[in-house]
Amino acid sequence: AYVGLCLTIPFILLSGFAGQLADRTSKQKVTRAVKFAEIGIALVGLAAFLANNLWVALGAMLLLAIQSSFFGPAKYGMIPELVDDEDLSQANGSINMFTNIAVIVGTLLAGPVYSFFQPEMDPENPGTLLAEPQAWVPGAAFLVIALLGFACCLFIPRLKAMDPGLKINWNPFGLYLGAMREMAKSPLIVVALAWAFFYMIGMMAILILPDYRKLLEVSTTHASVLLGVLGVAIGIGSVTAGQSSGKRIEPRLIPLGAVGMTVFFLLLGWLPLNYYLVAALLAGAGIFAGFYIVPLQALLQHLSPDNERGRFLGTANAMSFVASTTGSLIFLYARSSVHLPSNRIFLICGGLSIVGTGVLLWRMRKLIADPAMREERQG
Numbered sequence: 247a248y249v250g251l252c253l254t255i256p257f258i259l260l261s262g263f264a265g266q267l268a269d270r271t272s273k274q275k276v277t278r279a280v281k282f283a284e285i286g287i288a289l290v291g292l293a294a295f296l297a298n299n300l301w302v303a304l305g306a307m308l309l310l311a312i313q314s315s316f317f318g319p320a321k322y323g324m325i326p327e328l329v330d331d332e333d334l335s336q337a338n339g340s341i342n343m344f345t346n347i348a349v350i351v352g353t354l355l356a357g358p359v360y361s362f363f364q365p366e367m368d369p370e371n372p373g374t375l376l377a378e379p380q381a382w383v384p385g386a387a388f389l390v391i392a393l394l395g396f397a398c399c400l401f402i403p404r405l406k407a408m409d410p411g412l413k414i415n416w417n418p419f420g421l422y423l424g425a426m427r428e429m430a431k432s433p434l435i436v437v438a439l440a441w442a443f444f445y446m447i448g449m450m451a452i453l454i455l456p457d458y459r460k461l462l463e464v465s466t467t468h469a470s471v472l473l474g475v476l477g478v479a480i481g482i483g484s485v486t487a488g489q490s491s492g493k494r495i496e497p498r499l500i501p502l503g504a505v506g507m508t509v510f511f512l513l514l515g516w517l518p519l520n521y522y523l524v525a526a527l528l529a530g531a532g533i534f535a536g537f538y539i540v541p542l543q544a545l546l547q548h549l550s551p552d553n554e555r556g557r558f559l560g561t562a563n564a565m566s567f568v569a570s571t572t573g574s575l576i577f578l579y580a581r582s583s584v585h586l587p588s589n590r591i592f593l594i595c596g597g598l599s600i601v602g603t604g605v606l607l608w609r610m611r612k613l614i615a616d617p618a619m620r621e622e623r624q625g
Contacts, residue, residue, distance in 0.1 A: 252304055256311040257318075257567040262421040263414070264316040265323075265560020269553060270412040273324040274405040280317045281396040287313060288392040292385025295363065319560040326547045326555065327405050332493035334544040339488020342540060346481035350474045357467065359387050409553040418564075425554075425561040434549045436609045438562040440500070441542045442569035443602045444535070447507070447595050449573035451476075451531070457588035462521050472528055479529040483536020495544045497614045503538025504603035507531050508596050515592030524589075545613075 268276055287309045294303035329337045362383035365375045415421045429435040455476070459469035487499050510531035517523060550558040580586045580594060607614070 248304055249307060252308040253311045254567050254571050256308065257315045258564050258571075259418055260312060260315040261319065261560040261564040261567070262418040262425070262557070263416075263560075265319040265425075265557040265563075266412060266414050266421070267316065268319040268323050268556030268560070269409040270407060270414070271410075272405045272407050273320040273327065273556070274399075274402045276316065276320040277324070277399045277402060278396075280313050280320070281392075281399045283313050284310070284392040285389070285396060288385065288388035291388045292382065295381045295385045298381065315563070318563050319556045322543070322547065323556045323559050324402070324405060326552075328403070331495075331548060334548055335491035335495050335540060336488040338543045338547075339484045339486070339491075339536075339540050342484035342488075342536065342543070343481040346477040346484070350477045353470055353473055353477070355387065357470065359384050408555065412553075421557070422561050422564060425557050428554070429558060429561070432549055433610060433613045434546070434558065436606060436613075437542055437545045437549065438558075438565055440603075440606045440610065441539075441546060441562055442565040443606060444539055444542070445566040446569035446573040446576075447511075447599060447602075448535070449570040450577050450591060450595050451511075453574065453577045454588045454591055455528075458524060461519055461587065461589055462524065464521060468521065472525060475525050476528045476532045479532025480536050480539075483533035484540050485536070486533070487537045487540035491541065491544075495541055495548055497541050497545065497610070499537045499541045500610065500614060501603075501607050503534045503536070504599065504607060506534025507538060508599040508603065510534065511592045511599060512596035515590050515594075515596060519589060 287306055290309060291303065291306040294300075294306055325337050325341070326334060362377075362380040365377040365379060415424070426435060426438075429438060452473075455473050456469060458464070458472055459466055462469075483503075487496075487503075490496065491499070510527050514524065514527045514531070517527070546559060546562055547555065576594065577591060580591050581588065586594075
């Protein structure tokens with residue numbers, strides 16, 4: 247629970263400030279600064295593991311979430327500054343693919359790294375570890391990844407500040423309300439809500455997956471493969487959505503993705519438990535998730551005015567983390583109070599998808615159906 251709070255609260259409170267900073271300052275400079283800060287945070291994590299101190303480790307996790315909240319608006323906000331509008335869909339598809347590859351690689355590396363930190367017991371000698379614990383390994387892994395990330399951001403070309411005279415609003419909630427009022431003047435607010443809805447359902451799905459280890463009576467490695475399957479599928483769906491959009495943003499992929507996700511969620515909650523069947527259904531849900539999220543991401547960037555893009559993306563980011571927290575609470579209630587088996591919670595995901603996507607797609611019907619709307623740019 248503490249880890250969850252460390253990861254979500256900074257995004258909700260700080261995404262607005264991060265969006266303002268991304269508009270007021272060059273997004274390239276913001277990226278370099280936060281990736282440099284990541285190196286220091288990795289050193290804090292290394293110290294926490296060496297000292298075997300939970301609270302310092304949680305402090306490092308909190309700092310990482312703060313750093314990440316400032317990274318997001320700069321990362322996604324710079325894409326329209328680096329590529330032409332007609333290449334937005336393909337660029338977002340590629341970035342989503344590489345993001346999911348990173349998630350998969352991180353998941354696969356986590357097992358061996360954890361084994362160094364907490365070796366398994368020797369089955370032939372109860373009470374004896376197979377190897378000596380190496381407390382430095384997790385922190386060293388973080389540090390290497392942070393250094394690689396900083397090295398990569400050095401290749402980003404110079405970008406100008408879009409609104410250098412912006413006066414910072416220090417009230418995050420007032421900022422969000424103001425940004426949402428501006429977003430409500432265009433289809434952008436509905437796009438942001440659809441984006442947030444995806445993260446609510448996605449958080450529920452991610453919380454369900456670890457429980458498949460017990461439900462399917464498989465090893466931790468086999469259970470982690472399911473997360474990998476979902477990540478690979480989202481990557482494939484994202485790239486396919488980007489490529490099929492060609493030189494334009496294709497909102498008509500959104501209902502296709504929504505319906506596909508809904509069907510596979512309902513099947514995951516209804517069909518009997520079988521490891522390979524679950525993997526196949528997760529793959530299907532992931533591919534359609536890519537179809538759903540790529541055009542939404544491109545529309546958020548495309549419809550946002552250049553000098554307010556960071557603030558609008560920061561607000562959408564905060565909305566997505568509020569939605570993620572809501573998804574966590576729904577999962578907790580279903581498991582703890584209703585005592586639903588975890589796989590049956592996919593039925594809740596499917597039911598919410600039917601209602602939520604129906605409402606959102608009705609509100610987006612003009613944007614989806616009208617080619618002129620797909621090419622229109624606000625401001």
